[in-house]
Each structure stands twice: as structure tokens, then as C-alpha cells.
Amino acid sequence: MTRNTVIFGDNLPILRDLPPASVQLIYIDPPFNTGKIQKRTQLKTLRTKTGDRVGFQGRRYATLAIGSRAFSDVFDNYLAFLEPRLVEARRILADNGTLYFHVDYREVHYCKVLLDTLFGRECFLNEIIWAYDYGARQRKKWPTKHDNILVYVKNQTSYIFNEDEIERIPYMAPGLVGPEKAARGKLPTDTWWHTIVPTNGHEKTGYPTQKPLGILKRIVRASSRPGDTVLDFFAGSGTTGEAAYLLDRNFTLIDNNPEALQVMAKRFETYDDTEFVGFDPRPFQRERPQARLLAPVTQGRARQGVGDP
Numbered sequence: 001m002t003r004n005t006v007i008f009g010d011n012l013p014i015l016r017d018l019p020p021a022s023v024q025l026i027y028i029d030p031p032f033n034t035g036k037i038q039k040r041t042q043l044k045t046l047r048t049k050t051g052d053r054v055g056f057q058g059r060r061y062a063t064l065a066i067g068s069r070a071f072s073d074v075f076d077n078y079l080a081f082l083e084p085r086l087v088e089a090r091r092i093l094a095d096n097g098t099l100y101f102h103v104d105y106r107e108v109h110y111c112k113v114l115l116d117t118l119f120g121r122e123c124f125l126n127e128i129i130w131a132y133d134y135g136a137r138q139r140k141k142w143p144t145k146h147d148n149i150l151v152y153v154k155n156q157t158s159y160i161f162n163e164d165e166i167e168r169i170p171y172m173a174p175g176l177v178g179p180e181k182a183a184r185g186k187l188p189t190d191t192w193w194h195t196i197v198p199t200n201g202h203e204k205t206g207y208p209t210q211k212p213l214g215i216l217k218r219i220v221r222a223s224s225r226p227g228d229t230v231l232d233f234f235a236g237s238g239t240t241g242e243a244a245y246l247l248d249r250n251f252t253l254i255d256n257n258p259e260a261l262q263v264m265a266k267r268f269e270t271y272d273d274t275e276f277v278g279f280d281p282r283p284f285q286r287e288r289p290q291a292r293l294l295a296p297v298t299q300g301r302a303r304q305g306v307g308d309p
């Protein structure tokens with residue numbers, strides 16, 4: 001059976017075809033389009049035998065325009081795009097599952113309100129601040145150097161959180177805690193210091209919005225178990241897939257940009273049990289030399305990465 005799937009297409013109809021309660025962890029990092037579209041035609045998708053759109057597993061859909069609506073501002077527009085996808089995300093999550101929603105500091109408050117409505121305020125677990133320190137500094141305000149990651153669980157009383165699996169980080173003042181504690185390090189808090197993807201390191205894929213593997217590994221390690229399935233339906237360069245693979249989880253990734261699929265084709269070229277749906281990865285892959293086949297990662301490699309500055 002294929003453990004990992006990469007699907008090319010708009011994520012909404014594909015999500016609607018995924019079975020309920022089938023994944024333990026969802027991470028998404030949706031793009032924010034700066035609101036050029038002020039008017040949106042409302043569409044309804046119907047599954048038919050003759051529809052003009054082909055979706056997951058060859059199913060056909062017809063698209064019906066059911067009216068248009070002017071949106072008061074760009075955030076409404078963005079939220080209208082996200083809402084049906086987040087409804088599906090909640091349905092697809094297993095009862096012990098967790099959603100990590102990665103977003104920009106300008107949109108996070110709107111998204112928090114939407115997610116509270118869909119998941120319930122009681123299922124809000126954390127707001128993680130990913131802090132980095134790179135690039136030019138604004139001079140007329142505090143330089144903005146962080147992203148926000150909202151964390152929601154499906155069931156507030158029973159969810160996966162592997163405290164013992166999370167890599168520990170050095171104390172800021174190890175001299176104050178004694179040698180034993182200092183050697184063991186501490187659990188990270190909800191503020192994570194981590195560099196952006198280094199511009200010339202081997203991790204860089206060339207995909208413009210690629211997120212660091214260290215951030216994704218920490219998420220996957222904390223909120224899923226080996227053998228679980230991790231879903232990212234705004235997959236981009238496939239960082240979530242790489243983190244899942246290295247930590248012995250299965251992955252399902254979706255993206256509607258052919259360039260993202262090309263990057264993932266190359267990134268996963270040595271992975272076993274990985275199927276591409278709606279896209280032929282072979283033109284973008286080298287032939288598989290046996291010596292380059294990746295072994296599942298050792299704890300040592302998995303532990304690199306995140307820490308206070």
C-alpha cells in the first residue's frame with residue numbers, strides 16, 4: 001500500500017473526497033493574496049458524470065455559478081476562501097488529531113475568530129510564535145520578525161502531545177539551574193526561535209515560501225506518532241512531507257501550483273512508497289541510484305534545529 005501521496009489540484013474538492021477521521025495531524029500554511037479580488041462569484045461544485053472538472057481519483061464535477069457577492073474587505077475574502085477548507089480539515093482529523101495553522105501577524109486575529117467558530121474556543125491549544133531575525137529592519141516601527149501558528153485540537157480531552165519526544169533546548173542561563181538540569185535542557189515554550197531556511201544551505205529548494213524543516217519536525221514529533229498520517233493541503237515545496245518521512249510518519253500533500261509539484265517531485269525522488277496523483281514527477285527526477293536511497297532518519301538528525309537564540 002502507498003504510504004505517501006502528493007496530489008495536484010485545488011484542495012477543496014480533493015479534501016471533500018478524503019475519508020473522515022483519517023489523519024492525526026494537519027499542518028497548513030495558506031497563502032495570503034493581498035486582496036485584489038473584491039468581488040467573488042460564488043460557485044457550487046456538483047459531482048456528475050459529465051462535469052468539466054476532473055478531481056481526485058478521476059471523479060468529475062460540474063461548476064455552477066450561484067451568484068456573486070461584494071466583500072467588505074480583503075479579510076472577508078480570505079476567510080471565505082479558507083472557511084470551507086477548514087470545515088473539511090476538521091472532518092478529516094481523527095478524534096485525537098491536531099491542526100497547526102501557520103499565518104502572518106496581520107491575518108492571525110481574523111483567522112483565530114474563524115477557527116474558534118469552527119473548532120470551539122475550548123479546542124484552542126496554543127498560539128506559537130515563530131521568531132526569526134533576518135533581513136532588513138523597519139525604522140519607523142518595531143521590526144516584524146515573527147509568524148504565528150494557531151494550534152487547535154479536535155477533542156480537548158484527548159489528543160496526541162508527545163512531551164517526551166520533543167527535543168529539548170538549552171537554558172538561557174544554565175548557571176542558574178544546576179549542572180544536571182543544564183545538561184538535560186528544557187522544553188521549548190510557545191515562542192520558537194528558528195532561522196529562516198538558509199539562502200544557500202542544502203535545505204533550500206528554491207520555492208519562495210518554503211518553511212524550515214526544523215519547525216515542521218518539531219510539530220510532527222509533538223503531535224503525531226510513527227505510522228500516523230500527516231496532511232498538508234497547501235503543501236508548497238513539501239516541507240511537511242519531508243518532516244513526516246524523516247520521522248517515519250505517512251503523508252498526504254496537495255497543491256494546485258505545477259511549480260510546487262515539480263519541486264516536490266525532486267525533493268521526494270528517493271522516497272519509497274510515494275505516489276503522485278494528477279502529475280507525472282518523472283521528468284523532474286533523476287534515475288534512482290541505489291546509493292542515494294534515504295534511510296529513515298536517526299534520532300540524531302531529527303534532533304537538529306530549533307532553540308532559543
Ligand SMILES: C[S@@+](CC[C@H](N)C(=O)[O-])C[C@H]1O[C@@H](n2cnc3c(N)ncnc32)[C@H](O)[C@@H]1O
Pocket residue numbers: 009010011012029030031207209210211212233234235236237238239240254255256257260
Ligand atoms: C505559503 S505556500 C506553502 C509553503 C509550504 N509550507 C512550504 O514549506 O513550502 C502556499 C501554497 O498553497 C498553494 N495553494 C494556494 N491555493 C491552493 C488551493 N486552492 N489548492 C491547493 N493549493 C493551493 C500554493 O500553490 C502554495 O504552494
